[in-house]
Amino acid sequence: MTNRKATFFYGFLIALASVAAGMVLASRLDFTPASFAGTINVPATNSDPLDGPIDASTFRNIAHDQNPVVVSIHTTSPPRGRVLGGGGMLEDLFQRQPRGQQPELPDAQGTGSGFIIDKAGFILTNNHVVENATSIEVFLYGMNAADIGTGLAAKVVGRDVLTDSALLQITDMPNEPLSEAKFGDSAQIQPGDWVMAIGNPFGFTNTVTVGVVSAVGRTDQQLRPAAGRDLEMIQTDAAINPGNSGGPLLNVRGEVVGINTAIISSGAAASGNLGIGFAVPINIVKEVLPGLRTGKVIRGKIGVSVVSLPMTAADAKQYGLAKPGGAIVSLVNPGEPAAVAGMKADDIIVAYDGKPVIRSEDLINMVTRTKPGTTVPVKVVRGGKEMTLSVKIGELDLAAEAGETTTEVAPEPEAPAEPTETGIGVSIEPITPAVSRQLRVPSGRGGAVVADVSPRSPALGVLGPGDVILAINGTVVSSVDDVARGLEEAPIGTLIRVLVWRQGQEQVAVVRKR
Numbered sequence: 001m002t003n004r005k006a007t008f009f010y011g012f013l014i015a016l017a018s019v020a021a022g023m024v025l026a027s028r029l030d031f032t033p034a035s036f037a038g039t040i041n042v043p044a045t046n047s048d049p050l051d052g053p054i055d056a057s058t059f060r061n062i063a064h065d066q067n068p069v070v071v072s073i074h075t076t077s078p079p080r081g082r083v084l085g086g087g088g089m090l091e092d093l094f095q096r097q098p099r100g101q102q103p104e105l106p107d108a109q110g111t112g113s114g115f116i117i118d119k120a121g122f123i124l125t126n127n128h129v130v131e132n133a134t135s136i137e138v139f140l141y142g143m144n145a146a147d148i149g150t151g152l153a154a155k156v157v158g159r160d161v162l163t164d165s166a167l168l169q170i171t172d173m174p175n176e177p178l179s180e181a182k183f184g185d186s187a188q189i190q191p192g193d194w195v196m197a198i199g200n201p202f203g204f205t206n207t208v209t210v211g212v213v214s215a216v217g218r219t220d221q222q223l224r225p226a227a228g229r230d231l232e233m234i235q236t237d238a239a240i241n242p243g244n245s246g247g248p249l250l251n252v253r254g255e256v257v258g259i260n261t262a263i264i265s266s267g268a269a270a271s272g273n274l275g276i277g278f279a280v281p282i283n284i285v286k287e288v289l290p291g292l293r294t295g296k297v298i299r300g301k302i303g304v305s306v307v308s309l310p311m312t313a314a315d316a317k318q319y320g321l322a323k324p325g326g327a328i329v330s331l332v333n334p335g336e337p338a339a340v341a342g343m344k345a346d347d348i349i350v351a352y353d354g355k356p357v358i359r360s361e362d363l364i365n366m367v368t369r370t371k372p373g374t375t376v377p378v379k380v381v382r383g384g385k386e387m388t389l390s391v392k393i394g395e396l397d398l399a400a401e402a403g404e405t406t407t408e409v410a411p412e413p414e415a416p417a418e419p420t421e422t423g424i425g426v427s428i429e430p431i432t433p434a435v436s437r438q439l440r441v442p443s444g445r446g447g448a449v450v451a452d453v454s455p456r457s458p459a460l461g462v463l464g465p466g467d468v469i470l471a472i473n474g475t476v477v478s479s480v481d482d483v484a485r486g487l488e489e490a491p492i493g494t495l496i497r498v499l500v501w502r503q504g505q506e507q508v509a510v511v512r513k514r
Contacts, residue, residue, distance in 0.1 A: 040117070040120070040122050040293045041117075041118045041119070041122075041180075042117070042286065042289050042290075043180065043183040044183065045183045045184065045185050045282075045283070045286065046183065046184055046253065046255055047185040047187075049188070050184075050251060050252060050253070054194060058252060059210055061254070062196055062250060062253075062254040063196070063208045065254050066181070066196075066198060066248070066250060066254045067141050067206050068140075068179040069116045069179045069180060069181040070113060070114070070141060070198045070199065070247060071113065071114045071116065071123060071140055071141070072111060072139040072151075072200040072205050072206075073112045073113060073114050073123075073125055073129055073137070073138055073246065074109065074110070074136070074137040074138075074139065074151060075110045075112070075129065075130060075135065076107050076109055076134050076135045077107065077110065077131075077132045077134055078107065078108065107134070110129070110133075111203055112126065112129035112130075112243065112244075112245040112246045112247075113125065113200050113245060113246045113247030113260070114129070114168065115181045115247065116179060116180055116181060117180060117181050118180060119178045119180060120169070121154075121170030121171075121173055121178065122157070122167060122168070122169050122293075123138065123154065123167070123168040123170070124165065124168075124181075124246070124259065124285065125165075125166050125168060125245070125246030125259070126164050126165065126166060126245045126246040126259060126261055127159045127160060127161055127163075127164045127166045128164060129166065130156050130159070131159065133156070136154045136155065136156070137151035137152065137153060137154065138151050138152045138153075138170055139152070140174065140178075141205075141206055152170050152171075152174060153170070154168045154171060154172075155168065156168055157295060158292035158293060158294065158295045158296070158297065159292070160297045162231070162297075162299075163231065163284055163288055164259075164261055164280055165259065165280065165292065166292070167289070167293060181248060181256050182253075182254065182255045183255055184250075184251045184253060184257040184282065185257070186257045186258060186281035186282045186283045186284075187281075187283055189213055189216055190213065191215055191216060192212055192213065193213045193251065194210065194212055194251075195210070195211060195212065195236055195238055195249050195250060195252075195257070196210050196238065196254075197210075197211075197236070197240050197247060197249050197250075197260055197277075198247055198250070199243060199244035199247030199248075199260060200244070200247070201239075201240065201242060201243040201244050202243050207244075209238045209239040211237040211239065211275075212236065212237060213234060213235070214235040214236055214237050214276070216235070217233075218232065218235045219231065219232055219233070219361070231284070232281065232361070233261070233262075233278040233279060233280060233281070234249065234257070234278065234279045234280075234281055235277070235278055236249060236277050236278075236279060237275040237276070239275075240277040241263070245260060245261060246259060246260070247260045248260070249279040256282050257279075257281065257282050258279030258280055259279055259280045259282065259285060260278075260279045261278055261280050262278045263276065263278070264276040287369075298371075299367075299368040299369075299395070299396065300367050300368055300369070300370035300372050300374070300393040300395065301336070301337070301368075301372075301393070301395065301396035302336065302337045302338040302343075302367055302391050302394065303332065303333040303335075303337050303394065304329050304330075304332050304333065304336070304343065305329070305331035305507070306327040306328060306364070307327070307328040307330050307508070307510045308359075308360045309512070311324040314493070314494065318495060319348055319381065319384070320381060320383070320384025320385070321381060325350065325356065325357065325358045325359070326348040326349055326350040326358075326381065327348065327349045327357050327360040327362070327363040328347075328348050328360070328497075328510055329343060329344070329345055329346065329347045329348070329349060329380075329508065330345060330507055330508040330509065331505070331506075331507040331508070332344060332506075334505065336394065337391050337392050337393060337394045338378075340391075341378070341389040341391040341392070342389055343378070343380065345499065345506050345508040346382070346474070346497060346508045347382050348380060348381040349363055349378060350379050350380065350381055351377075351379035352378055352379075353370070353376045353377060353378075354377065370393045371393065372393050372395035373393065373395075374393045375390055375392045376390075376391050376392075377389070377390060377391075419451040419452060420448070420480050420484055421484075422483070422484050422487040423484075423487060424457060424458060424487055424511070425454030425456055425457025425459060425460070426450060426452075426453050426454070426457055426459050426487070427450075427452045427453075428449065428450055428451060428480055428483055430449075430479075430480050431446045431447075431449050431468060439468055439501065440504055441468050445468075445501070446477075447469050447478050447479050447480065447482045447483040448468075448469050448477070448480045448483040448484075449466065449467065449468050449469070450464060450465050450466065450468075450469065452465055453465070458512055458513065458514050459511045462509045462510065463498065463509050466502070467500040467501070467509070468500060468501035468502075469483050469498055469499070469500055470499045470500060470501055470506065471498075471499040472486035472487065472490075472496065472499075473486065473490065473496060473497050474497065487513075490513050491513070492513055492514060493512070493513065493514065494512070494513055495510055495511070495512055495513075496510070496511045496512075496513055497509075498510070498511060
């Protein structure tokens, strides 16, 4: 290694990312309650089968009927960066432009889209369209911003980071009655289905584009919102561009099945549609609508991180499972509900409240839907043996948990040693007294500290510099040789369970050797 400070700083960043990914089991967002009285009229979901002929007038009729429910949203806010990251490849669809060239004018103007769901002036859009906005104006279909200058004033009623959704209400209501969107059933949407997107790309109001659903249930690290939870998005090739954020994705009946949210771009300054766009399924948003209306979305949490890896029959046998499935617990937060119930890192959760857990996403969805304060039986497999834990579901304050991450960067360790290669693209070093102090490793524990991870290693993003390896596949290690031997002897294609000490607590990292 040529720069050990940089290595340990990189290790800190890996750990910090892991903490963010650890906030997978829920969110509670607090907002000022809306001042307007009354409840929201949530559109009913039409779950009838999507069938029937498509002819030359199908999309023309959808555009004619649904354009009036789509609005253009103009905001003023402090300058800000992109909400959904992705190394320059993934962009939100909110178009922002600086207002003025003088440094004393920091405000930025942006345009996005939304759609009306209630005649009382309630509008659904993306959270990132209105986040941090100091003023919001809504332009209805037929209102040209260039001609009239100002739109209808609106306010944020509630926002939710995890679904990237927000509920607005027009505070300066027009004289004419408003049109309302209809909801379709996003669970019915399949690859190949025709869809239409309506929005305001680059300020071209009520632009209509048509395409097909390219994929459903699309999850990826690039698609994760700030809290680190996977959203199972709809992928479409219907052309969507900056300014489309918050607009509807419609099925062939003109019903909303998603909220357009992000696109893959080339990373160029003037990036746009490349035929890969993403929409949040409307069924997911509909679940949080009551919380958005009251200004607070509440979800359950148990305080663990889980590994999102497909499990093979061989993996199941290695873990002592009857069949593939379950969620591997990689981290248990001290003092949280799972820890209080006795859950440990490397446990495999196979059932939650009597329902089987096939994937980690199943567990996440079930926990987030559970009312805080409820006690739920959770079945885990530990060392090949099943046991049931009683977990009292907690309520996560997302902002508070994000603030718990440490910003301490380990200083340069003493007496550097030559790293030892392990055969899987991970180099390791002995745990010197200085390293032990800096990383607060428990006395007498640890076999080696990760020095570097190759860009081609299967452990990239799973292990990072500064991780102290405590055990491999359940076997405690106490030296560099133990660690190297354990990693090298693991058969090709199998899962390697690496217990590490990271940011002051134990965590399991799971790597598939190749």
